[in-house]
Amino acid sequence: MQRAEWVRGGVLAMALTLAGCSFAPKLELPEIPVADAYKEPAPWTQAAPADRLPRDSWWLLYGDEELNRLQTQLVQNSPDLQAALARYQQAKAYSDQLRSGLFPSLNVRADGARVRQSETRPPTGQAAPRYYNSYATSVEAAYEVDLWGRVRNDVTAGKLEASAAAADLESARLSLQAQLADYYIALYGLDREAALLADTVTAYDRAVSLTKERHDAGIVSGLDVARAQTQLDTARSQVSQNQAQRATLEHAIAVLVGESPSQFSLEPRSVPLRLPQIPGDVPTNLLQRRPDIASAQRRTAAANASVGVARAAYFPSITLNGAYGFESNRSSEWLTAPNAAWSVGPSILLQLLDFGGRRARVEQAKAVLDEAGATYRGVVLGAFQEVEDNLALLYHYGNAAQSERSAVTSAQQSLDFAMNRYREGAVSYLEVVQSQTTALTTQREALDLETRQLRASVALIRALGGGWEG
Numbered sequence: 142m143q144r145a146e147w148v149r150g151g152v153l154a155m156a157l158t159l160a161g162c163s164f165a166p167k168l169e170l171p172e173i174p175v176a177d178a179y180k181e182p183a184p185w186t187q188a189a190p191a192d193r194l195p196r197d198s199w200w201l202l203y204g205d206e207e208l209n210r211l212q213t214q215l216v217q218n219s220p221d222l223q224a225a226l227a228r229y230q231q232a233k234a235y236s237d238q239l240r241s242g243l244f245p246s247l248n249v250r251a252d253g254a255r256v257r258q259s260e261t262r263p264p265t266g267q268a269a270p271r272y273y274n275s276y277a278t279s280v281e282a283a284y285e286v287d288l289w290g291r292v293r294n295d296v297t298a299g300k301l302e303a304s305a306a307a308a309d310l311e312s313a314r315l316s317l318q319a320q321l322a323d324y325y326i327a328l329y330g331l332d333r334e335a336a337l338l339a340d341t342v343t344a345y346d347r348a349v350s351l352t353k354e355r356h357d358a359g360i361v362s363g364l365d366v367a368r369a370q371t372q373l374d375t376a377r378s379q380v381s382q383n384q385a386q387r388a389t390l391e392h393a394i395a396v397l398v399g400e401s402p403s404q405f406s407l408e409p410r411s412v413p414l415r416l417p418q419i420p421g422d423v424p425t426n427l428l429q430r431r432p433d434i435a436s437a438q439r440r441t442a443a444a445n446a447s448v449g450v451a452r453a454a455y456f457p458s459i460t461l462n463g464a465y466g467f468e469s470n471r472s473s474e475w476l477t478a479p480n481a482a483w484s485v486g487p488s489i490l491l492q493l494l495d496f497g498g499r500r501a502r503v504e505q506a507k508a509v510l511d512e513a514g515a516t517y518r519g520v521v522l523g524a525f526q527e528v529e530d531n532l533a534l535l536y537h538y539g540n541a542a543q544s545e546r547s548a549v550t551s552a553q554q555s556l557d558f559a560m561n562r563y564r565e566g567a568v569s570y571l572e573v574v575q576s577q578t579t580a581l582t583t584q585r586e587a588l589d590l591e592t593r594q595l596r597a598s599v600a601l602i603r604a605l606g607g608g609w610e611g
Contacts, residue, residue, distance in 0.1 A: 163290030165297075165449025168442055171518045199602050200322050202417040203595075207407065208325050211398055215321050216314070218399025225313035232306035239299035242292045245284035252277055253472070279466025279482070286461060286487075291453035294446040301443035308436035315432065317397065319603035323596050324394050330592030331387045332409040337584055338380045345373040345577070348560075352570060365570035372577055416591075417598050430606030431524055437517040444510040451506040454499045457491035527604035534597040542590040549587050552580040 200212050216222065258271045287293055352369040355361045395405035429435075462485070469480040492499070559576040562568045 162288060163294060163449050164452035165290065165294050165446050168445045170438065170441060171514045173518055173521050199607055200318065202415065202602075203322070203326075204415045205325075205410075207410070208322065211321060211325065211394065212318055214398040214400075215317060219317055219397060220399055221397075222314060222317055225310045229303075229306040229310045232303040236296075236299035236303035239296045242285070243287075243296060245282050248281045250277070250279050250281060250466070274470050274472070275468075276470070276472050277466060277468045278476070279464045281464040281466075282462070284461045286459040288459060289453035289456045291450050291458070294449035294453070298443040298446040298450065301439045301446065305436040305439040305443065308432040308439065311432035312436060315603060315607050319599055321394065321397050322599045324390055324397065326414065326592060326595045326599065328387060328390045328394070328407065329410050329414055330588060330595075331383055331390065332411065333588050333592075334585060335380065335383050335387070335409065336411060337581075337588060338376060338383060341581055342373065342376045342380060345369070345376050348573070348577075349373050351564075360566065361570065368570050368574050372574055376581070414595055416594055417602075431604075432606065433520055434517075434524060437513070437520040441510070441513040441517045444506070444513040448503065448506040448510055451499070451503040454492070454502065457489050460488045460490075462486060462488055524604060528601065531597050531601035531604055535594060535601065538590055538594045538597060542587065542594060545583060545587040545590055548583045549580075552576070552583045556580045 198209070198212070200208055253274070253276045256273055256275050258273075260271070285292060349366070349369045352361060352365045356363060356366050391405065391407055392402035394407065395402040398405075463483075464485075465481075465483040467476050467480040468482050469477075474480065556573070556576040556579075559568065559573045563570060563573050
């Protein structure tokens with residue numbers, strides 16, 4: 142009896158000594174070559190993700206009530222966002238399942254049976270009955286002593302995966318919000334272009350009337366009328382092309398916000414959108430707000446914990462078992478003290494030979510860790526590229542738009558001169574056509590550059606994780 146107590150005490154002491162043991166390697170994130178400042182500019186600090194910083198309604202910067210309404214509808218109805226939420230809920234539920242392994246399991250068992258003994262069974266005594274009843278009930282408890290950290294590393298990996306899934310949800314939300322803003326701005330650009338084309342068609346129609354009047358008066362040939370009509374028909378064709386592009390964009394917005402394209406429409410907008418003022422030195426530590434970086438880092442940490450799970454398979458698993466209940470061959474006296482039965486004690490399981498199975502699982506876990514680390518590195522470098530790209534686009538599009546506005550003024554002056562000279566009979570209508578083409582091209586390019594600036598600002602906000610103000 143004393144020896145049994147020593148054994149139990151030794152097992153308990155060993156459990157307490159090794160309770161903090163873990164075979165997960167020290168987490169080391171891959172080295173990432175980064176500059177001290179953006180090329181187009183700001184510093185980066187590699188650290189734990191700060192994606193929990195509050196993300197305000199960044200689209201309010203554009204000052205458009207319709208865009209605000211659509212963003213609210215997106216969060217409420219987007220099927221893509223609902224799917225991302227369901228994926229997070231799956232990961233959270235799985236993490237909760239793993240967490241239950243930290244605690245003992247408790248089961249209640251009850252059974253009853255009519256038994257017939259085999260006639261050729263080895264004798265258990267001359268008085269043993271051939272037919273008898275069997276009734277049993279018990280409460281059974283089991284607890285795995287986590288000496289090697291297998292359960293704890295499993296739980297840690299599950300928590301990190303759930304946290305990564307939460308970051309994925311935020312990433313999906315940010316991506317969909319940015320996509321909606323981008324589509325809306327592109328639609329706004331088409332509306333402005335449609336207004337320009339409508340004015341152009343009106344002007345070209347007047348030009349056709351002018352050439353016909355001059356032709357009827359015998360002043361010009363039919364060639365001028367044909368050239369003017371060509372310009373008018375080309376402009377009308379561009380109007381139809383614009384309408385086709387607008388329709389497909391409107392349909393895409395409808396699907397994003399969870400509505401049927403057949404029942405969704407947006408009125409054309411002519412009021413200019415505000416271009417947000419981008420600070421000259423965007424603080425790069427806000428890159429840590431990007432949820433995709435947070436997700437990649439947490440998955441790297443989860444893969445690191447899974448290596449510890451795989452390594453623990455080389456060591457024995459120890460489970461403490463206990464049961465208390467009643468057994469009887471008569472139901473009337475089933476739950477009475479003489480029928481009480483109990484058992485308590487540890488069980489140890491150690492796999493001696495698996496022909497390389499455990500080693501392969503460890504190597505697999507290490508390869509998953511390497512993959513996760515490389516993915517994390519790629520996400521961070523991609524984030525730098527996105528910020529640099531959109532800073533460059535905003536800067537160069539701004540310069541280009543300024544030059545294009547000057548070109549629009551010059552082209553309009555050229556068109557006015559050409560039209561006046563044509564009325565005076567000093568030039569052919571070919572010069573007017575060339576001036577019209579140049580004027581329309583520069584006007585459309587100026588509008589397009591303004592739209593591209595707005596779209597680049599959306600892409601920059603997304604690249605910064607939802608804004609640049611802490």
